[in-house]
Amino acid sequence: MNANDIVNRVSQYDNNLAQEISRYLNSRKYGLIYEESKPEFVRLPNKTVVKGDLVNILPPRGTVKSDDSKYQDKWRVTALDKEHNKVKVMSLEKEDKTLTVNYDDLVAIARFDQPVYTGLKEVDRIERGGDKPFNTVINGENFHALETLMYAYQGKIDCIYIDPPYNTGAKDWKYNNNYVSSDDSYRHSKWLTFMEDRLKLAKKLLNPKDSVLICTIDEKEYNRLGILLDQLFPEANIQMISSVINPSGVSRGNEFYRTDEYIYFVKIGKASPQPLALSTDWLTAKKTGKDKIRWRPIR
Numbered sequence: 001m002n003a004n005d006i007v008n009r010v011s012q013y014d015n016n017l018a019q020e021i022s023r024y025l026n027s028r029k030y031g032l033i034y035e036e037s038k039p040e041f042v043r044l045p046n047k048t049v050v051k052g053d054l055v056n057i058l059p060p061r062g063t064v065k066s067d068d069s070k071y072q073d074k075w076r077v078t079a080l081d082k083e084h085n086k087v088k089v090m091s092l093e094k095e096d097k098t099l100t101v102n103y104d105d106l107v108a109i110a111r112f113d114q115p116v117y118t119g120l121k122e123v124d125r126i127e128r129g130g131d132k133p134f135n136t137v138i139n140g141e142n143f144h145a146l147e148t149l150m151y152a153y154q155g156k157i158d159c160i161y162i163d164p165p166y167n168t169g170a171k172d173w174k175y176n177n178n179y180v181s182s183d184d185s186y187r188h189s190k191w192l193t194f195m196e197d198r199l200k201l202a203k204k205l206l207n208p209k210d211s212v213l214i215c216t217i218d219e220k221e222y223n224r225l226g227i228l229l230d231q232l233f234p235e236a237n238i239q240m241i242s243s244v245i246n247p248s249g250v251s252r253g254n255e256f257y258r259t260d261e262y263i264y265f266v267k268i269g270k271a272s273p274q275p276l277a278l279s280t281d282w283l284t285a286k287k288t289g290k291d292k293i294r295w296r297p298i299r
Contacts, residue, residue, distance in 0.1 A: 040194070043107050049087070049103065054074055054109045075099070078090050116144060146201040146202065155206070158210070159213075160206060161215075166221065209270065214265055215263070222262045229264060229266055240264050241263050243263050
């Protein structure tokens with residue numbers, strides 16, 4: 001008996017219930033199933049707060065821990081009195097709750113499904129290579145940085161290397177401005193939502209004829225990441241390799257020692273690894289340090 005047979009039997013007793021079940025079955029996703037943790041919010045510290053903005057109320061500097069959830073509540077600005085540095089805000093969770101706070105204690109926030117017109121502002125420059133290709137460092141929220149690159153580089157990028165948060169439960173990444181801890185029952189869903197949003201942008205930036213996406217990860221999320229990449233890049237040739245990070249192993253309490261991390265290569269179009277011809281100087285040159293270089297004899 002399949003799902004359609006069950007719906008038909010239910011319809012004999014309760015047609016409305018049968019329709020609800022049918023709608024649910026038609027809305028199911030196949031492949032990697034998780035609860036999307038949206039909307040995701042990001043703080044915009046350089047934005048001028050205006051009436052109608054969504055904001056967080058910040059605590060006095062140095063008075064609370066950085067992960068105090070009390071200061072992650074979301075408010076909407078309903079009135080401003082800049083002359084007296086006062087702002088009236090209304091809670092998004094409880095519309096009958098309002099506060100009057102100092103303007104300087106607010107930081108604007110925005111949902112990821114809300115249009116944000118990003119741009120780049122040059123803050124410094126170091127020129128040492130003449131006319132040679134140069135590097136650019138973008139300091140910003142990675143989602144917005146990728147969106148900014150879309151204006152000029154959509155479909156033109158040859159290679160994207162991603163070293164995402166590994167979702168270890170330590171304070172190595174935030175979702176909605178909160179650290180995601182190991183006892184958060186939605187930590188995998190939050191991580192997958194975080195990754196999917198950014199991987200979709202990365203895909204738009206990559207050259208569909210010849211490019212590669214490289215992503216490092218450890219055992220906490222490597223299996224989920226692999227399935228997510230399969231779903232987002234069905235046309236690509238995806239390979240995962242092991243990368244030895246510590247041959248002697250890293251102690252992990254009552255678990256096996258860890259020696260490896262993992263690297264996913266998402267090869268798009270005609271992209272493939274090619275032998276790299278190295279001169280003899282690569283192997284015979286005198287070392288300047290005492291540490292052993294594990295990748296030195298790679299051919």
